[in-house]
Amino acid sequence: MFLTYLKNNHAATYAAIDFHRADVLEGPIDFVILESIVIAIWGEVTQKSYAVDRLWSFLPTLTTGEIIDEESPSYFAFLPLFPWAPSDLQVASLSDRALLLFGLQCLWSWRLTYNTWRRGLFNSDEEDYRWALLREHLPGILYKIFNVVFIAFTQLFLLFSLGLPAYFTILQPRGPLVTSDYILAGIAVGTLLLEFTSDNTQWVYQNYKHSGGKRDPSPWPFSDWNWTKADADRGFVAEGLWSLSRHPNFLCEQMFWVWMSLFPIAAEPKTISTTPITFVPYLPETWHLSRLAAHPDTTAWWHMGPAMALSLLFISSTLFTEYVTAQKYPSYKTYRRRVGMFSPISTLWSLLYLNLTGEKTKVDAAIWGGRHAKGIAKGYSNTKQE
Numbered sequence: 001m002f003l004t005y006l007k008n009n010h011a012a013t014y015a016a017i018d019f020h021r022a023d024v025l026e027g028p029i030d031f032v033i034l035e036s037i038v039i040a041i042w043g044e045v046t047q048k049s050y051a052v053d054r055l056w057s058f059l060p061t062l063t064t065g066e067i068i069d070e071e072s073p074s075y076f077a078f079l080p081l082f083p084w085a086p087s088d089l090q091v092a093s094l095s096d097r098a099l100l101l102f103g104l105q106c107l108w109s110w111r112l113t114y115n116t117w118r119r120g121l122f123n124s125d126e127e128d129y130r131w132a133l134l135r136e137h138l139p140g141i142l143y144k145i146f147n148v149v150f151i152a153f154t155q156l157f158l159l160f161s162l163g164l165p166a167y168f169t170i171l172q173p174r175g176p177l178v179t180s181d182y183i184l185a186g187i188a189v190g191t192l193l194l195e196f197t198s199d200n201t202q203w204v205y206q207n208y209k210h211s212g213g214k215r216d217p218s219p220w221p222f223s224d225w226n227w228t229k230a231d232a233d234r235g236f237v238a239e240g241l242w243s244l245s246r247h248p249n250f251l252c253e254q255m256f257w258v259w260m261s262l263f264p265i266a267a268e269p270k271t272i273s274t275t276p277i278t279f280v281p282y283l284p285e286t287w288h289l290s291r292l293a294a295h296p297d298t299t300a301w302w303h304m305g306p307a308m309a310l311s312l313l314f315i316s317s318t319l320f321t322e323y324v325t326a327q328k329y330p331s332y333k334t335y336r337r338r339v340g341m342f343s344p345i346s347t348l349w350s351l352l353y354l355n356l357t358g359e360k361t362k363v364d365a366a367i368w369g370g371r372h373a374k375g376i377a378k379g380y381s382n383t384k385q386e
Contacts, residue, residue: 032156052156077098095169101166107189119203158309161309165264198241234369235331239368242339250342
């Protein structure tokens, strides 16, 4: 309905966006608009901002592979099986690549749902603490606008867009999986394992801190770093993957969706088609990964749009989170000097700089006081802060 309206009343805008297959996208886009309106109203009625957080672990996977209803199928991976699908996609049938994306995103959904559940964020009265803090910082009318524009519409359209790689794969000719599919799938699974490990490390640390030093009797592997009271007093986790990145879980989350975006780009349709499905359009030749360097202005980069938008969201959210954390824990400023926000490469550069300036020992002691000479840590914390 929305795309039809746009095409009939704003033809230039419709042509500029180039939806490729509006017949495939129209139903889901209408559903997201309706969903956004409901979420915006719900936020106003409840004065809480938890609704999208609870949907976050389901919507991208639903967009990729499952069905919400006949009028608005979430469609991508399984769309060819249903009678309301375009006839050419019904004839083409399922895409192995789209099914692979769906399977990987099911693993992603399980990890996030489990972590959300154990943190209690599915409880009816719970919301992420950052929403309450943001309400305190924004005047009432500004937060109402923020609720409609960002929390409801922007976030839900972002979640919808994360399923678009599967949309691009069902427009590719059918054929067996290729080398890039297996490589990206392996990297994606490894990324999820690292993300799960970083989640577990934070979970075990926070439980240790808030329980007065009581240890988890059966922690997940690589999640318990034998913390001491000094570590708990520090207030934030800085061991394991958290010694390489201040937010390894956020880094892995961003990279997972980058890998998803690369699936349709990395596959070379002209070399994998085993059936002459001429009615399923090839992606433009310059959308292939091997040609990106030769075509820096290629529209292939639009494939990366959802993943890049997610990264911008994480950067802005993390800056706010770190502002709050630094107010609560003084040594967090030192931690930021030692460990990069996301990339371990930033951490390496910080390490090299601190070694050159002779500050590394003091900085390390200020962060990991329970594992270093406490006298040095105290001296550094009192004399050198960011």
